[in-house]
Amino acid sequence: MICVKSFSQDLVADNMLLFQRNYGGWPKHYKEEKVDYKKEYTALEKATIQDESNRNDATIDNDATSKEIRYLIKIYHQTKNKKYLSAAENGIKYLLKMQYKNGGFPQFYPDLSSYRHEITYNDWAMVNALNVLNDVALKRNGFDAVDSSFIKPSKNAVAKGVDCILKTQVKVNGKLTVWCQQHDEKTLKPAAARKFELISLSGAESVGIVKFLMNYSQQSPEVIKAIEAAIEWFKKSKIVGYKYEEVVDSSLPKGRDRVILPETGNVLWARFYDIQTNEPFFCGRDGIKRKNLSEIEHERRVGYAWYGSWAKDLLLRDYPKWKEGKSKVKSQKQENEVRIVVDINGKGNFKTIQDAINSLSDSSTTIRTIFIKNGIYKEKIFLEKNNVILEGEDEDKTVLSQAIARDEWRCSNADDWGVATLNLKGSDITLKNLTIENSYGFNHEKEITIGCESDTVKHEKKIRKDGHQMALRSFNTTRLKVVHCKLRAFGGDTVSPWNVEAGMFYFKDCVMEGGVDFYCPRGWAFAENCTFIAHTGPASIWHDGSKNEDSKTVFKNCTFKGFEGFKLGRYHRDAQFYLIECSFAKEMADTNIYRVKTNNIIQWGDRIYYYNCHRDGGDYKWFENNLDKATGSPVAANIDAAWVFGDRWILK
Numbered sequence: 001m002i003c004v005k006s007f008s009q010d011l012v013a014d015n016m017l018l019f020q021r022n023y024g025g026w027p028k029h030y031k032e033e034k035v036d037y038k039k040e041y042t043a044l045e046k047a048t049i050q051d052e053s054n055r056n057d058a059t060i061d062n063d064a065t066s067k068e069i070r071y072l073i074k075i076y077h078q079t080k081n082k083k084y085l086s087a088a089e090n091g092i093k094y095l096l097k098m099q100y101k102n103g104g105f106p107q108f109y110p111d112l113s114s115y116r117h118e119i120t121y122n123d124w125a126m127v128n129a130l131n132v133l134n135d136v137a138l139k140r141n142g143f144d145a146v147d148s149s150f151i152k153p154s155k156n157a158v159a160k161g162v163d164c165i166l167k168t169q170v171k172v173n174g175k176l177t178v179w180c181q182q183h184d185e186k187t188l189k190p191a192a193a194r195k196f197e198l199i200s201l202s203g204a205e206s207v208g209i210v211k212f213l214m215n216y217s218q219q220s221p222e223v224i225k226a227i228e229a230a231i232e233w234f235k236k237s238k239i240v241g242y243k244y245e246e247v248v249d250s251s252l253p254k255g256r257d258r259v260i261l262p263e264t265g266n267v268l269w270a271r272f273y274d275i276q277t278n279e280p281f282f283c284g285r286d287g288i289k290r291k292n293l294s295e296i297e298h299e300r301r302v303g304y305a306w307y308g309s310w311a312k313d314l315l316l317r318d319y320p321k322w323k324e325g326k327s328k329v330k331s332q333k334q335e336n337e338v339r340i341v342v343d344i345n346g347k348g349n350f351k352t353i354q355d356a357i358n359s360l361s362d363s364s365t366t367i368r369t370i371f372i373k374n375g376i377y378k379e380k381i382f383l384e385k386n387n388v389i390l391e392g393e394d395e396d397k398t399v400l401s402q403a404i405a406r407d408e409w410r411c412s413n414a415d416d417w418g419v420a421t422l423n424l425k426g427s428d429i430t431l432k433n434l435t436i437e438n439s440y441g442f443n444h445e446k447e448i449t450i451g452c453e454s455d456t457v458k459h460e461k462k463i464r465k466d467g468h469q470m471a472l473r474s475f476n477t478t479r480l481k482v483v484h485c486k487l488r489a490f491g492g493d494t495v496s497p498w499n500v501e502a503g504m505f506y507f508k509d510c511v512m513e514g515g516v517d518f519y520c521p522r523g524w525a526f527a528e529n530c531t532f533i534a535h536t537g538p539a540s541i542w543h544d545g546s547k548n549e550d551s552k553t554v555f556k557n558c559t560f561k562g563f564e565g566f567k568l569g570r571y572h573r574d575a576q577f578y579l580i581e582c583s584f585a586k587e588m589a590d591t592n593i594y595r596v597k598t599n600n601i602i603q604w605g606d607r608i609y610y611y612n613c614h615r616d617g618g619d620y621k622w623f624e625n626n627l628d629k630a631t632g633s634p635v636a637a638n639i640d641a642a643w644v645f646g647d648r649w650i651l652k
Helices: 012-019 041-051 065-081 082-098 122-137 148-168 204-215 219-236 296-303 312-335 353-358 406-412 641-648
Strands: 239-248 256-270 340-341 369-374 375-377 382-383 387-391 400-401 421-425 430-439 449-453 459-464 473-474 478-490 494-495 504-508 511-513 524-528 531-534 555-558 558-560 577-582 608-611
Touching: 012 041, 012 065, 012 082, 065 122, 082 148, 122 148, 122 204, 148 219, 148 641, 204 219, 204 312, 219 256, 219 312, 256 296, 296 608, 312 473, 340 353, 353 369, 353 382, 353 494, 406 459, 421 430, 473 478, 504 641, 511 577, 524 641
Parallel strands: 340 369, 369 387, 375 400, 382 421, 387 430, 400 430, 421 473, 430 478, 473 494, 478 504, 478 511, 504 524, 511 531, 524 555, 531 558, 555 577, 577 608
Antiparallel strands: 239 256, 449 459
16 A cells, blocks of 8 residues: 655735746735635636746735745745745745845846846835744744855855945935935945835834844844834834824715824824935926825825834834843953953053963864053064954054064064064954064164075075065964055065965055065955055055966955055966956056966956046056956946955954
């Protein structure tokens, strides 16, 4: 006897399978009406719906797709019918596929016509999608049933989404506020949608965004800042003493109207606020902005939610609960956190940085912070441990300093371990608020000749003041983050993060200076808001990406300065340069990043790309915009750390 295992069925879930499009998402309408999943469709209707499975009308608008995924997961747990789980997983694939590289979500996909291509917060579309993916990543709310292969891409997608949210928060006169209903997917600026949905600050959708950020597990300083700024805006923008309701009016179509009336103690927020004045406004299908609801046509007055108590619970319940939870987490973190203080004057746990490093265990799954008080630490630092933060008290006053000429070092040492002021072999390292200098070239007036064991002919070596002098040198290090630091030398190779196979290096708000190739990453590197100062040498920047065609070094909003006639850069191995919205001093030579004559085989050709770069005193033709020539023709607004490092490193 053969036993056939049967599964329970569910009408709503079966109809969801019927309406699911081939690429995983769901439409919100059928025959211009909201899809009715409770209806028992005839055989003919089912056949017609199935014939439309290739339509490109899938969307995340009006809860579409996220609603179906959640319901199917719920019913799967009740029925154990795997076709429901499979359909939900295809819906998750759809969400992952539709997300832009910058983390935003369009309203529809693959139909990106009209305003459907814009990043859409309207009706909580993007937030709904991120909440689904967040549940997948955290295996909660029933999503533990989803295949584990979805966890990592969902986690990465949520992180990119949060980054997009932070970047789209509207800033007015230098102060963060809230969000527009939709934003341009390239520039991330506020955008208009339908005629009556103008560029604005949203009093409705912004609530959902803030609640999502409050529930996001990675409460970084940037996330906290965004939440606090939005809360301040909601407090400032509330309308006290009025209610918004429908009233009977037999003189109007359908015998009703929507009005705002006095009501003591009641609190409302408008749907749209003018970005500059922060005053509520209203708009009919003529697209004209008006100050009073009564000024727009009746059809729009009653057909759209112009006011709501959207932020009431946020301010009274959610925000205080979040603040309380954050305080508890902070207190617990302080109890568990490894934090060591180094003070050269003896008022910390250690007087030297190296002693503090040596006190740490070789490995750890949690970050260990070494806080360095102001002073000049004349140490050569060796850091071979993972998950370590070296944080100075003041960028200018916390100084790590050594005088080491690489040529001299190599006369008596077989390799570079120890050639720099800061020598790294660990990974997941962060450097903050430090000056790291190799002072050799600053201290020597001229070249010297020394005895040199490694020179088998003359047994001597000339050491130049502008020779290689490394402030930072890494070996197998990856995921190195350097923020608010000054890295100084007079000679070359000042900043040498070298790991061509797997190195990922991020620099932000740093000053780097030196001689030839003084910034020379190998692998993947991203520098933003940094200043590069050339003292001497035939080139400032250099890159080695010879082990992977995707390897690249990116400079965004960076400034390049130097001596009269300094050259921007060069390479002699496969390299890939992107310079986005950079500024060049007038002293820069009229010379593009150039290939040095070499015996190395260059596999992928010259790959040097510019966008919106300018030189004080006039632009040179060679740095005209040419991003369209790069692989994939990337859009400048999408070029960020996530674009460089991908899923391998989500910066926090």
